[in-house]
Amino acid sequence: MTAPDRLTGFSNDRFGLFLHFGLYSIPARGEWVQSNERITAEEYRRYFEQFNPREYRPREWAKLAKECGMRYAVMTAKHHDGFCLFDSELTDFKSTNTPAGRDLIREYVEAFRAEGIRVGLYYSLLDWHHPDYPAYGDKQHPMRDEEAYRGIPQDFSNYLRYFHGQVRELLTNYGKIDLMWFDFSYQDSVNDMTGEKWGATELIRMIRSLQPDIVLNDRMGGHTGSIHPTLQYGDFVSPEQYLPPKGMTDENGSPIPWEACVTLNDHWGYCAADRNYKQPKEIIRALVECVSKNGNLIVNVGPDALGVIPEPAADILRRVGAWMRKNGESITGCRAAEYEKPEWGRFTQGRDRLYAHIFDRGIGPVILPGMAGRIRSARLLCDGSEVSVARPWNQPDNDSDAFLNLPSGPMPDESDTVVVLELEKGESLL
Structure with missing residues (x-):
């Protein structure tokens, strides 16, 4: 299937729900808490031992997304901290080994499929838990400044086999997956973590062999802030926390598929102190702006440690949904x-x-x-x-x-x- 054919449903949908959920929901200071506060793996493990979202009900999330007029969703299968919400055979650092004892991704996939919503999975290229992921000197890793990590032997090829293996699990064990959302490539003085560093060509070939119809974002290469991004490794580009003034184009000025990803407040993962929510009017107008430039909008919420979408966020989405019920015809299936x-x-x-x-x-x-x-x-x-x-x-x-x-x-x-x-x-x- 060609890229235009794969993208037909995605481009018609226009509006999606992003869900960032994981161990970081317990400290409730955002998804980067381990990196920002330089928390060691040993200290961070206490959240693994406490993780038990007893109110996790993805069917309610799916019904909320449908009420809001969203046509697809993306949920974090693994974030930068390396914790997996699915039952991977390649790690013990997963939700089935926590007090939750559940494969949360399987429940999410089944719930959203049941509501007729396309299913997407987020997978971080970074992994602060894996022993062969670069630590000392890396600009992202929680232990980047810790001398004890200088010179520790690492074999990045081991991490690549692990990461590719987990992607294979996600695309083999959960039925049809409509979208895969990778995050993210970067460069620093020590590492060039872009493109073929991730084994991107081999990975894409494997993904297409398993799920030919899947839509991929392009964060294995290029730069999300680039004025003229490349689609070398994916189907669409994903500007983050801004709406491009005239849509997204390549270096020749030709339009390319894109999706703006924005948070409903100021964090991706749950942050108890962050009550700076965008109002329904802002979300509605942002959605209209994206469609008027041939783009999609995906709006993120971060469920709390119990697995509940905060009520202020849910209320905003319901109010957007009230507008969509009357006016969704001007969004879904529409273009510039x-x-x-x-x-x-x-x-x-x-x-x-x-x-x-x-x-x-x-x-x-x-x-x-x-x-x-x-x-x-x-x-x-x-x-x-x-x-x-x-x-x-x-x-x-x-x-x-x-x-x-x-x-x-x-x-x-x-x-x-x-x-x-x-x-x-x-x-x-x-």
């Missing part, structure tokens, strides 16, 4: 429109409809530049009510623009009022 970004919001387009996403209409009618005589009908997407399209009395000489005359007073939806436009016969959306 062949019109310049208007000053009042954005356009998206589906197969035969154009959607005007009105964020701030200003005073007077909403101007649709260059669309005079082209609009057959206009309706509010949320309730189907007609919107008048007529040239106002004080624009007698303007025969190029069309005008939406919305009722005075508050907009139907302050987050984003969507007007669906049907064009006259013979008028093309392109």
